[in-house]
Amino acid sequence: MKLLEDRILSDGEVIDGKILKVSNFLNHQIDVAFLDQLAQEWVRRFSGVKITKILTIESSGIAIGTSLARAFGVPLVFAKKHQTSNVNEDVYSAEIFSFTHGISYHVVVSKKYILPGDSVLLADDFLANGKALQGLIKICNEGGAQVVGAAIAIEKGFQNGGDELRKSGVKVESLAIIDKMDSDGIKFRD
Structure with a gap:
């Protein structure tokens, strides 16, 4: 999507050739x-696709998830990175490795919010190695929900997470796919 690519080029910053700020x-x-x-x-x-929920991970995915939920007219659910006192019921959980932070953490979603029969659209700001989405897929599978796709703002195509998810049958719609980024700039996939 040219609109997002132009915004990345004008306002984004590549740090050490690995991080896009x-x-x-x-x-x-x-x-x-x-x-x-x-x-x-x-x-x-995603026109014509039945969607009953948007699912993302706190915190960066929440803004994108909110816009998507409003556009589709469905609830937004977000996986919490820590089980807190206000999430004291039964939960689905998954371990996720964060490329940005270089650590693994557990995310949880109350079993009240992912239900059998739900058609879930996953959402996130970035897709790199695909571990976050794999964790969300695991949560949906445990809840008997169907993952109908993933809405991603920026995909780091050179890290292959999106390609692996597509090969597994997930409809991944990334609005900007970066094939290369370094001190010379950013190259988007055609």
């Missing part, structure tokens, strides 16, 4: 109107 519009300071435009593109790409 888009904090000023996507995941620290949020350009809400911009996210609503992205959500409309996902509505187009």
